[in-house]
Amino acid sequence: MSIRTTVDLLWIEGQVERWIRFGRIVQETLTSRSRSTVGFDPGAVFAFVRWSSNDYGTVESRIDILRAVQPGASCSTVPCVTPGGEMLLRLSGWPKVEAALLAIDQIEALGLAPEDVCPDHWRHVHNRLTTGLDPRAYTELRHDAWLKRREIGA
Template structure:
């Protein structure tokens, strides 16, 4: 784990506020590499060229980052990370393509597990809930259960209401 380069409690000018953001490089090279955001609410987006973009998230934002890479012989990597963007001074895990990194809520690789996570994200959306607003504990639970090839408990509206209530009470 690393610590965000800005000191906690330090004054940050408007010019350096961009340094407080978590930035993800989105890359698409046909039939070779696909990095994409599955959910989350970016605060900025910068197009670098027709294949690359930079998307940034505010501290505390939750987002899903999906990576896929192949070569002439087939898929080399399938991975999904669900992360929470860090604030200055918070600890974080480094993740390729993400600067500085993020608090890892879920990290799974291999297409069968990635596909299951994508279906679970779809199930949360089917409830009318933005997955970025789902309880972070749910994504930890999904990570833990899928890591040992078990079925995670479904996210429900009542669990979501309990999370929203807990968040209001502890804020």
């Protein structure tokens, strides 16, 4: 049994695009020029983006922010992710996906790695965007509070 969460990636320009937006990849296997599989250690947080189209336009736009689980732990299933992951954010439809990508950009503009922010922030972004509201911005002050909370094990 693999201890890593793996994600199958595919890039066929203009048809199917599955990629990792952020996360610490610890293993990568290239199958072909357009296919690869990446792996994440348990506890790692990563964003997986899926997009596909046909002759009539976009068919699918999705983003999932997941936390890789320990072997045997319960998890949500996600296409192309084995075994699945703890769901922190799951959005579909380009306007919501684009808003989530902007939230990621905002965090990176602070000089922070999105995989290091408080997992509760991704749940907050999910809940706000799902209901059509703007999420609160992640700040350095919130990040410091998260690091202190994690330090004491809360």
